[in-house]
Amino acid sequence: MKRLLTLPALVLWKTFFWTYERATWQYDLLVLAILAFIWLTPPGWLKDPTATGPGLIGLIERLLGVN
Amino acid sequence: MFPLSAIIRLCVALRIHPNALTAIGVVINVAAAWALGLGWFKTGGGIIIVANIFDFIDGKVARELQEATKFGGFFDSVMDRFSDISLFVGLIYLYAEKGRTDYVIVTALAMMFSIMTSYTRARAESLITKCKVGFLERPERIVLFMIGAFTNRMAAAMWVILVLSIFTVTDRIYFTWRELNGGIKVEDELEHRLAEIRLSTPRRAGHR
Numbered sequence: 001m002k003r004l005l006t007l008p009a010l011v012l013w014k015t016f017f018w019t020y021e022r023a024t025w026q027y028d029l030l031v032l033a034i035l036a037f038i039w040l041t042p043p044g045w046l047k048d049p050t051a052t053g054p055g056l057i058g059l060i061e062r063l064l065g066v067n
Numbered sequence: 068m069f070p071l072s073a074i075i076r077l078c079v080a081l082r083i084h085p086n087a088l089t090a091i092g093v094v095i096n097v098a099a100a101w102a103l104g105l106g107w108f109k110t111g112g113g114i115i116i117v118a119n120i121f122d123f124i125d126g127k128v129a130r131e132l133q134e135a136t137k138f139g140g141f142f143d144s145v146m147d148r149f150s151d152i153s154l155f156v157g158l159i160y161l162y163a164e165k166g167r168t169d170y171v172i173v174t175a176l177a178m179m180f181s182i183m184t185s186y187t188r189a190r191a192e193s194l195i196t197k198c199k200v201g202f203l204e205r206p207e208r209i210v211l212f213m214i215g216a217f218t219n220r221m222a223a224a225m226w227v228i229l230v231l232s233i234f235t236v237t238d239r240i241y242f243t244w245r246e247l248n249g250g251i252k253v254e255d256e257l258e259h260r261l262a263e264i265r266l267s268t269p270r271r272a273g274h275r
Binding site: 046049 | 106108161162165169170200201211215218219220221222223224226231234235237238242260261264
């Protein structure tokens with residue numbers, strides 16, 4: 001249990017207080033997370049005043065008939 | 068890279084002063100800001116690429132011409148701030164025109180923390196040897212601007228710049244405080260506790 005609490009704390013700490021160089025796997029992982037956020041988040045969720053198109057999640061929502 | 072090395076060779080052959088290249092880069096960035104302000108994102112993105120070619124080659128041309136000076140480095144850093152701020156101002160104008168005060172605030176805060184990202188490092192390095200921590204430095208910020216512009220997802224890009232700039236500034240303040248006080252690293256403490264837990268956990272039978 002203690003380990004379960006310590007490991008996420010370490011991961012969070014190292015994410016917030018970033019010391020990794022470019023071209024490390026940690027850097028690449030964060031880049032992927034950022035790109036996923038930018039491209040997958042439907043612009044409506046962020047009330048984006050300039051975006052066009054629903055984004056990938058928005059498309060999936062439409063296909064599934066959500067909203 | 069061929070096109071860039073050709074441009075560098077041309078600038079060296081024409082003996083264009085590296086500071087002039089830096090200044091041209093700023094002027095082009097202002098043009099990019101203008102395009103962003105008018106909502107022409109793809110044009111703005113294209114102009115940002117051109118501006119950053121100048122930003123990329125000025126240092127290399129300075130070394131080729133053997134005109135790399137301390138003032139050149141200082142001038143380059145100061146002009147980079149003008150370039151960054153002009154891009155944000157372009158977007159603030161656009162969101163203000165659209166009556167979106169929420170995104171005016173988001174972009175203004177992103178601009179504030181982006182400037183503080185550079186300032187905290189510059190100020191810290193007058194006190195300690197190096198303060199190169201935090202994820203969101205200028206290259207990442209510019210790439211985010213380009214991604215936002217080319218894929219028409221500028222609002223998401225602004226949120227990313229804002230949140231990661233806040234983390235980067237906080238990281239730099241904490242790092243500098245730690246370096247100046249010789250305090251215990253929190254991550255070292257956490258890793259030490261993890262190692263202790265690993266050692267104290269009894270291994271299961273048959274588990275290698």
